[in-house]
Amino acid sequence: EAGVAQSPRYKIIEKRQSVAFWCNPISGHATLYWYQQILGQGPKLLIQFQNNGVVDDSQLPKDRFSAERLKGVDSTLKIQPAKLEDSAVYLCASSFGLGETQYFGPGTRLLVL
């Protein structure tokens, strides 16, 4: 069974630039999560989808972050414009349903200069 795929694995940009991350969840998983993990901290949930609907985006900085999962499968997370404090690993995870075990992708490591 293929795992959660993410791309790119690494990205370096300058502040005020835009960046987008892509996630392909495990086939059949209805629930998809985006997390931000700052160095030395645990992951923080940014947004959670159930199929193509948003379940929780309470911690998403909506002035600069956006995410979509239009067809209920792949998802993209965008930052526009990026700030220095956005430097982090962005993790995508998926689960069969709400409350089920989450499977994490390898993450995208973002460095904002």
Add this chain to the structure above:
Amino acid sequence: KNEVEQSPQNLTAQEGEFITINCSYSVGISALHWLQQHPGGGIVSLFMLSSGKKKHGRLIATINIQEKHSSLHITASHPRDSAVYICAVSPGGSNYKLTFGKGTLLTVNP
């Protein structure tokens, strides 16, 4: 104060030693998760438990709901066990959002 506290923050052991990592939480939960994160890698879910004990190979996870405490044990530790171990809790009810601890960095020396 974080809702999920882990101890120790850093742990160095010699190969073969018995390892214990602790997790305390302050909220009611429906489940507690132990996760493993290798440097530069993604996160792997090790255990999800709501009571008692679970064992998988050399890993054992226990939880005491009354004391709001869980432990992750590694028997006969090996250098490949070196990783960050993260405890996370899900509050329950209709709220499945995980709250994560900061993680414990384990280094096992040969």
